[in-house]
Amino acid sequence: TSEIAKLDPTDYVGFTFFVGCMAMMAASAFFFLSLSQFDKKWRTSVLVSGLITFIAAVHYFYMRDYWTSFQESPTFFRYVDWVLTVPLMCVEFYLILKVVGATKTLLWKMIIFSLIMLVTGYFGEAVFPGQAALWGFISGLAYFYIVxxxxxxxxxxxxxxxxxxxxxxxxxLCWFVLVGWAIYPLGYMLGTDGWYTSILGSGSVDVAYNIADAINKIGFGLVIYALAVKSQKA
Amino acid sequence: TSEIAKLDPTDYVGFTFFVGCMAMMAASAFFFLSLSQFDKKWRTSVLVSGLITFIAAVHYFYMRDYWTSFQESPTFFRYVDWVLTVPLMCVEFYLILKVVGATKTLLWKMIIFSLIMLVTGYFGEAVFPGQAALWGFISGLAYFYIVxxxxxxxxxxxxxxxxxxxxxxxxxLCWFVLVGWAIYPLGYMLGTDGWYTSILGSGSVDVAYNIADAINKIGFGLVIYALAVKSQKA
Ligand SMILES: CC1=C(/C=C/C(C)=C/C=C/C(C)=C/C=O)C(C)(C)CCC1
Ligand SMILES: CC1=C(/C=C/C(C)=C/C=C/C(C)=C/C=O)C(C)(C)CCC1
Known part of the structure; x- marks a missing residue:
């Protein structure tokens, strides 16, 4: 058997997994290799941007292979990724506000709510799909608290x-959370059996999640990067 | 056969192995890439923090795959990891106290007792499970000596x-050793057949160990990191 899979040219979901994987790798290289140009104060923030895309790159490798092997949503890996990257995005908010006295309490509150959002989302998506509406609702409450x-x-x-x-x-960054993150609950609804799957077919949830991840992880990181560049000049 | 395993969405033990693996990788990247921002005096300590999480990252790869393949506790790899990382944690204590004259004798005493703790623990967990209480007791004595x-x-x-x-x-760090490390003997008891396995099911020992590892390895490293950042400013 060959190492590389033969992909169907119309496997658009697979295409976005491959693009996502490499985009995350390239973004990580970008953030990591630019570190030395910033002074200490900003380096941590840019480093965390790199960690977020790096964690995603690794999970996109798994998800890509999972998709090519089984043509099924890699929900498990998706949430392993989010459980790490979403709290790190909360850390980014904390880091840029630390200079004006952001407290660890604020950080922990945001992290805990983001974990509630993800754990309940996982239950609705993977463990109790029959109660997707209920779990999605609780998850949404936690999401709105963060907003x-x-x-x-x-x-x-x-x-x-x-x-x-x-x-x-x-x-x-607030706009990212309000608009960019809102793609995820949309994806969740697209992926819930019997809601819209008949119109769009399964796999559409993955396209939504992959696009959202690219916007939120790389875009979010670039905002931090741009802020660091600007502060450098001042 | 495919490279990537199909995971059961309710395999929570597997979930913590995957999260642990990636968290250790990300933490290592964080410590290693932040090295250049510290002056020489503190660089070694932060470097050792990175080594601890890096060693763990590699073993979490093994343990994760072991768990997915056999749904069994990867006790062997667990102890290979600890036998390297616990002595390195003793080195961390030594390094931060070196400025005020910590001796190599102190370092070796701590390393030797930590090895006694681990070797006896391994005997009780993997080699002579029938005498788990006896070996656990000896291991506990060595643990209390370190405390x-x-x-x-x-x-x-x-x-x-x-x-x-x-x-x-x-x-x-003392609190980490007293409270964070105490999760391990709890996990040991959870994993010993006929003690609590009937209540919690096997695999609970791994959840306990995985949570403890994340707290102790990453948390411990972040304390050192924060100390280095503070001393930098002063
Ligand atoms: C509200 C809501 C959800 C929100 C998910 C979000 C907001 C995920 C964000 C992920 C990010 C930002 C990852 C990138 O790094 C779920 C869990 C789909 C379940 C349905 C309700
Ligand atoms: C007391 C005791 C134990 C203690 C283990 C400890 C304290 C392990 C620490 C590991 C760390 C800190 C790893 C992280 O890097 C064992 C061996 C389970 C056996 C039962 C008695």
């Missing part, structure tokens, strides 16, 4: 205190 | 002499 915290809660206040480029970047 | 040494013995005295951030970090 609230950064748009209107204490994270917002800290960003306003900081002002300038930090405030601007915080705002962009 | 004594850092909480009340000569390591404690050195930390007090050092004072300041070093004392504070030493104290946090």
């Amino acid at each position: 609230y915290e950064i748009w209107l809660g204490s994270a917002k206040k800290l960003a306003t205190t900081a002002g300038g480029d930090i405030l601007k970047s915080h705002k962009i | 004594y040494e850092i909480w009340l013995g000569s390591a404690k005295k050195l930390a007090t002499t050092a004072g300041g951030d070093i004392l504070k970090s030493h104290k946090i």
Whole structure:
């Protein structure tokens, strides 16, 4: 048997897995190799951006192979990835607001809510698909708490205190969470049997998740990167 | 046959192996890539933190695959990992106390007792499971000697002499050893046949060990990292 699989040219889901995998690898190389150009204060944030895409790159390798082998959603690996990368995105919010006094309490609150969001989402998607609506609802509540915290809660206040480029970047990241992250619950609904699978076919959930991941992981990291570049000049 | 395994979505033990594996990889990347920001005095400590998580990352790869293939505790690899990482954690205690005159004798004493703890623990867990209580008891004695040494013995005295951030970090590390390490003997008891396996099912020992490893290896490393960051500023 050969090492490399023969792919169907119309396997668009597989195509996005391959593109996603390499995009994450390239983004990691970009973030890691640019580290030395920043001063210490910003290096940690850019390093964490790199960790997020690096973790994703590894899981995209698994997911890509899983998809090519079984033509099935690699939900397990998807959530292993998210359980690590979403908390790290909370760390990014914390890191850029640390200069104006963000507390560990804020960080832990965001991490805990993001874990609630993911664990309940996993239950609805993989363990109790019959109760997808219920689990999705609980997950959504936790998601909205995070949205609230950064748009209107204490994270917002800290960003306003900081002002300038930090405030601007915080705002962009807030939009990522409100719009970019909202693709995931859409994907979840597309993937729930009997909701829309008849219209779009299975696999559409993966296309949605793959696009969302590229936007959120790489885009999010680039916002941090741009902030670091700007602060360097000032 | 395919390279990638099909995982049962309710295989939570497997889930913690996958998360653990990637968390250790990411932590290693974090410690290694942050090295250049520290001055020489602190670089060795952070480097050792990275070695601990890196060694763990490799063994988590083995353990993960072992678990997916056999649905059995990878006790062999577990102890191969510990036999390397636990002595390195003793080295961390030594390194931060070296500035105030920690001796190699202290280091060797801690290493030897940690090896006694692990070798006897391995006998009880893998070689003579019928005498799990006896071997666990001897292992526990060695464990308590280490606890004594850092909480009340000569390591404690050195930390007090050092004072300041070093004392504070030493104290946090002491708590890791007293509380975080205590999860391992709990896991040992959960895994011993006929003690609690009937209640929790096998595999629970691995969940306990995986959580403990994440706390102790990554958390421990982050304490050292934070100490290095603080000393940098001062
Ligand atoms: C609200 C909601 C969900 C939200 C998921 C999100 C918001 C995931 C974000 C992932 C990110 C940002 C990964 C990139 O690094 C689920 C779990 C699909 C379940 C349905 C309800
Ligand atoms: C006391 C005791 C044990 C203690 C194990 C410990 C304390 C392991 C620590 C491992 C670490 C810290 C690894 C992380 O790097 C055993 C061997 C389970 C056997 C039962 C009695």
